[in-house]
Amino acid sequence: MTARPGNDPYRITNMEKRQTPARHPGDAPAAGTCDFDRPIDRRGTNSVKYDTLAEHFGRGDLLPMWVADMDFETPDFIVGALRRRLEHPLYGYTAEPADYRPAITDWIRTHHGWEVRGEWIAYIPGIVKGIGLVIDRFVGKDEKVIIQPPVYHPFRLVPEGNGRQVVLNPLREHPGGGYSMDFDQLARVADDRCRLLLLSNPHNPGGIVWDPETLRRLAAFCDERGILVVSDEIHCDMALWDNRHTPFASVSEAAARCSITFGAPTKTFNIAGIVSSYAIVPDETLRNRFFSWLAANELDAPNLFAPIATVAAFREGEAWRRQMLRYVEGNVELVIGFCAEHLPAIRPLRPQASFLVWLDCRGLGLRHEELQRLFIDEARLALNDGALFGREGEGFMRLNVGAPRAVVREALERLRDAVARTVK
Structure with missing residues (x-):
């Protein structure tokens, strides 16, 4: 420095x-x-x-x-959008705003170059909860979940709390700092009972922006073995300096075929208390299986304020x-x-x-x-x-x-x- x-x-x-x-006392902040x-x-x-x-x-x-x-x-643009809705004195059952899905798909296209269709999207009640929902729907009681430590601790706690065995595929630490995926070790530990791999993309806590080639290699590995990948991309809009986030599902047909992507505006726009998460599932078979179950349990029904905050963030942020x-x-x-x-x-x-x-x-x-x-x-x-x-x-x-x-x-x-x- x-x-x-x-x-x-x-x-x-x-x-x-x-x-x-410059702002002076009493001034309203610029939008x-x-x-x-x-x-x-x-x-x-x-x-x-x-x-x-x-x-x-x-x-x-x-x-x-x-x-x-x-x-x-x-x-302020998120606070203003919420305030305008709060000014109406009734907070009853509310339909999804017309611009909810277009705001998400437009943002992802312009920021990450991934063409997402509106029907690929469903609201979920939080990313950690979403992991639990995927485990419940796709991972049998005798099946396993792969994680890549050091990694966000709910990746371990949620499977274990749901009675699933966790398989460790530790990242390879570089002598000068930083990490990479250990595909040789992954091949050794991924047996035919491994059904799900949890990917932190970008990586938490290491702050790694995974490169497209690494993601393609992981996708090919998992697709060939019938392993579903949940890619937690909640930090995707916070790439620093000249780094660029790559959505996992965008790197290959194999990745799109074997993955569920989780995203949200909450980290970037500091609205974690307004649960505004969503799932993106390009593959029709996976999507029907997951989204039909979410809908049957009304888990895809957002609270009143989540879509409002999401649209404001992605349209004005x-x-x-x-x-x-x-x-x-x-x-x-x-x-x-x-x-x-x-x-x-x-x-x-x-x-x-x-x-x-x-x-x-x-x-x-x-x-x-x-x-x-x-x-x-x-x-x-x-x-x-x-x-x-x-x-x-x-x-x-x-x-x-x-x-x-x-x-x-x-x-x-x-x-x-x-x-x-x-x-x-």
Whole structure:
């Protein structure tokens, strides 16, 4: 990271801030803009990230950098769309808005080059819940689910909670950082009882944007063996710098034939509390089997507000999205530069997508319990423990940098001071 003028090479400069007109007290914000530096007090709103700290970490005085939602205001165009609907005094049974599916298909076409048909789409009541629904519908009690750790922990917890055996196909860690898929090991563990593979695309927690060739190879492998792929693409609209997301189902006929894709505007536009997820299934046989079951149980019926938020995000959100991504990139650069100068034993993996940074803390030489104590009791930080993502994540921590830059800086300074005090 290049040092800037002044004593503090990591201070916020005008160039780091959004390139929009200055706001003054009492001014209404310009449409589609956000002051990402502005702190938002979320305590007392039943926020999981803030109001359950004591439950999850044993103390409530921590700086929360864990749950994967951002501390930026929900965009004004989404709030405005919801407010307009709220102004009507009756919230009864509601039909799907006419622009719901076109908004999704237009967004995917323009951003990811994938031509999705409206009939391929169904609302689902959350992506983690969607995994459970797929398991219930497609995976027998004596069949198996493949995951690729270190990976988002519900990929393991949901199959196990539903009584299915989980098969591990760990990612291959590169000596200089980063990961790739281990197809040789996958061939060894994928027996004829493996029915489902859960793909994190982009990858959480590593922030990997999988390349088309890797996805094509995975699709060919799974299609040949009758393994269904659920591709969780909730972070797809958060590719950073010059990286580009590739939808799994778009890479080949085999991929389209063997896959269910899950998506949502919730991560990108910070509306996780408005469950706005959807499934995309190109293959007619798979689609009929899954969607008919969703419809029979009315699981494809969205709440009143989800389609409204989705349409507003995908029709009006591009300028805000770009501003947010540039700000997140600045936060990632801050983390990388700060660690290089002040915390060289901690190596951040530069994410190719999302606002989550995978911190390799193994250089500190601490046991798992000691690492937890360092972050929680010494630095007073709440991060996701890397071991939660599988044994391969031991010695790592997942840092959420979707926050005002001053908050990210405070977290880093707390960690620097804690390491100086306690790690010899």
